[in-house]
Amino acid sequence: MRIYPCTLEEYRDLIAVSLGRKPPDVWLKNAAYLNVYTGQVERGHIYVSGNRIAYVGDKEFAASPNTQIIELEQRQIVVPGYIEPHAHPCQMYNPFTWGVSQLRQGAVLSINDNLSLLMLLGERAISFIEELDRISSHMFLWWCNFDQVQAGDRHLLKTWLAHPLVIQGGEFTEWFQLLQGDEELLERLYLLKSARLRVEGHLPGVSYEKISGIAAAGIGADHESLNAEDVLKRLKLGLYASLRYSSIRPDLPDILAGLAGDPRFNLNRVMLTSDGPSPHFTEEHSIPAMIKLCMEAGLSAVEAYRLATLNPATYYGLYEDLGGIAPGRLASFNVLDSLNEPAPLHVMQQGTWRIWNREDMQPADEAAIASWLHTYFRPPRVPAELVPEQIREQGSTGIELVNDVITKPYEFIAGEPLEDEESFITLLDSKGNWTLHTRIKGFASGVTALASTYSASGDTLLIGRSEKGICDILQELNERGDGILVYFINGEKLHIPLPLGGTMSAGNMKEISESLGLFAFRMKQHGYRFRDPAYTLLFLTASHLPNIRMSAKGLYLVKNGHVIASPVRLDTR
Structure with missing residues (x-):
């Protein structure tokens, strides 16, 4: 499958350049490159016609005055552009900012979650991804959520399934309902398979027998392996396994130690993912960082690079476009200082140098991008006020x-x-209609109050040591605008603006990373014991994680759906 089909004229030119009958647009002269197909580092000429590679080999063709000739240093090496197979592009950064960050790290393509877009934009989400595709240098493909937001909307589901930027369904969090015989879910999954799309699982801690049933339903990959044994379960049952190195599950080093040297692990069916890291972890958990960890764990260089290039391209059927340095592929590749340093020095995307000496060649107009984003992502929240008597x-x-x-x-x-x-x-509730109230234990003893519009459900989380503190911080959040607001016990306050839909920043990755880094640091100073407080706020309302959650249906146990307490309408308190 080709993401960006050639026009007839481009196709004709590509063949002419490959045969030396027409001069190339770009010529990498006698460059070292990693051939992921043979597993060798080779040296040769790389000719580019338009947005594709036309020729790789020893033969030297005639150039023209318009040909850009690049002679790399002897130590430098060209590798295929990296692919992020499982991304969540709305983790306080916005999708455009996510793409900019990914391209700087050599990831030319990401496969992305559409759930947040559906929740915030509804039917307008389609036009958003189409505009993003036109203006972003990073390539975005999407997966289609089918077991949550679109549960009751078969027409919307079919619209997404037919879209050329959609190549997958998932991630499949409600698999237990399928195994219990949910007919509606079975029919939606059948639609996906009939559309010949991949389906991504969400299978943390799931037994071999249950994964077997899920594999029979057509789920092709999963990113939730917690150890090497989990990886082996998936490989045995024919699934691809994405090894995760995220800000809340930094399992990759331990998994690599468990599979090193074991012939049962077919690395051709393994990929790497950061699974949507928090902004301040985007570099630490980047694809270059993961490739380096793989090499340090004993994988050969070619094995490590294949996990982020050829393997995801093969799994998603994108091998005609991406995954290797070869004729016909998109000219989307990275130039490294050496094979041991996966962070790119230069990045070519579809025949154009987008990153040179680690600097953006065509930096975006941040003000214009922010303005465009604001036309889509408006504050969804209806500001509401509470008094202590309403918090019972x-x-x-x-x-x-x-x-x-x-x-x-x-x-x-x-x-x-x-x-x-x-x-x-x-x-x-984001519309100000109801509240749900209980206690939380083990959050952060030095936080007197916290308000956050950043949550999986899109509702506002309020945490505090007193009912009055909760009411006060909500009032200040209404005045400041959507985001995260914290009162610490020493009197300090911290506010992170998230004006895009109440969940995303309009700023660049550096700005939001610094803000979230400071938030995590201050939270840990004041009693937060874990790694990433932003994810705690996000997932307190998530329906797919154990064990007890808050949502519009109430305080409930995820495993059996038992509702412990129901929301109370504000007009009845």
């Missing part, structure tokens, strides 16, 4: 944090004073 405990079951994202229920005595590790937590 509902039962005696609270949420205890096990780590950044995993929770468990615990019991407290309603009406009793908070313990040192406890805070009140309220979920306020």
